[in-house]
Amino acid sequence: MGNRNNxxxxxxxxxxxxxSEIIRWVLFxxxxxxxxITLLGNGGMILIICLNLQLHTPMYFFLSQLAFLDxxxxxxxxxKTLDNLMTSNKYISFMGCFTQMFFFIFLGINECFLLSSMAYxxxxxxxxxxNYQVVMSMRLCQLLLTGSYMIGFIESLVNVLCMNSLQFCSSNIIxxxxxxxxxxxxxxxxxxxDAEMLIFILAGSTLMVSLITxxxxxISILSAILKINSSSGKHKAFSTCASHLMGVTIFYGTTIFTYLKPKNSYSLGRDQVASVFYTMVVPMLNPLIYSLRNKEVKSALIRIMQKRKGSREPN
Structure with a gap:
């Protein structure tokens, strides 16, 4: 990538x-x-899950990984966005730009497959x-996570190499x-x-596989819930899935809107608003959605706060 003779x-x-300077400061x-909030929420989620043995289950293993990805x-x-808003220096090196692109794609692909693993x-x-403990063994969880990281690495590397093969002759304004x-x-x-087709195929395949999963x-969960006789049982089953569906809808809705369309339909305003949602808003909302709707996470947080309060009190 360092050789740019073409x-x-x-x-x-x-x-x-x-x-607008005023709008820039408001956005900043x-x-x-x-x-x-994203740092506090996701960092807090990881810490809560790590410190509570009761949360060392497959569900919370995936949830902690989601927090790390977000x-x-x-x-x-x-x-970098904050730096650009606050200063007049809007330059980013060629290597810096493609490095940012690599990790952006890598983490996005991993989030898609992680959301699929959480649904499963x-x-x-x-x-x-x-058979939950037998099927969802820690070994399977680690294999699913490792597989998503490997696929994400390969796809992001192919995308970046494909983009690096293009020629940029004069304009450098993104x-x-x-x-x-x-x-x-x-x-x-x-x-x-060719580059557009490759990107479309890779992005479409990732989204299709994860969405089908x-x-x-x-659909299987909904069918099983409808067969539950007690209303309390139905409510409990629905509550375990509602938060996940909410996060999935926002993430996939904005991602599909942005990427699964031809280049000539690109709209600066619409695509930037959608990008703000899946790069900033969704990572902030995920820990709020999962923690506020999850009694076990709230109980674990209360226990941690009580322990800290007790340790500070004089004997």
């Missing part, structure tokens, strides 16, 4: 979200608050509860607030049809 571009300029404060996902994008976990818990695939494709002075899991 390109005159050595760095890029991230235009960002707005030229808003994104800073969102990022701090924290990393937001960190790849938000600090809920399917086993509700539809096959007697009409976005981070190094995303679509606006960089628009800068290339060569035919991008989740759809089958939740």
């Amino acid at each position: 390109s005159n571009v050595t760095d890029f300029i991230l235009i960002g979200l707005t030229d 404060m808003l994104f800073l608050v969102i990022y701090l 924290l990393s996902y937001s960190t790849v994008i938000t600090p 976990d809920r399917y086993v818990a509700i539809c096959n509860p007697l 009409y976005h607030f981070f190094c995303d695939l679509t606006p960089i494709l628009a800068l290339s002075c060569t035919d991008t049809h 989740m759809s089958v899991s939740y």
Whole structure:
């Protein structure tokens, strides 16, 4: 990637979200608050799960990994965005841009497959509860996680190498607030049809596999819930899945809207708003959604606070 003999571009300029100084400062404060909540929420979720043996189950193993991905996902994008909003330096090096793109794709793909694993976990818990501990062994959980990381690494590497093979002859202005695939494709002075098709196939395959897995899991879950006679049993089963469905809907809705469309339908305003949602808002909302709707997480947090309070009291 260091050899750019076929390109005159050595760095890029991230235009960002707005030229208005007042709006930039408003967005800076808003994104800073969102990022701090993201760090606190996801970091707190990981800490709570690690410190409580009662939460060392497959469900919370996946939840802690989701928190780690969300924290990393937001960190790849938000600090540079905050820097661009606060200063006049909007430059990002060629290597820096493609590194950001790699980790952005890598973490996004991992989140897709992790959400699928979480859906399968809920399917086993509700539809096959007697064999839950046997089926959802820690070995299987680790294999699912390792598999998603391997697929994510390969896909993101292929995408970045494909983008690196393009020529960038004159313009280096990215009409976005981070190094995303679509606006960089628009800068290339060569035919991008093959690159677009490859990106579309890889993104479409990832989304299709994960969405089919989740759809089958939740159709089976819904069928099982409808067969439960007691209303309390139905409510408990629904409550374990509602938070997951909420997070999935926001993440997949904005991702599909942004990536599964041709380059000529790219709209700066619409795509930037959608990008803000899946890069900043969703990582902030996930820990709030899962913790506020989860009695075990709230109970674990209360126990930790009580222990800390008790340790501070004089003997």
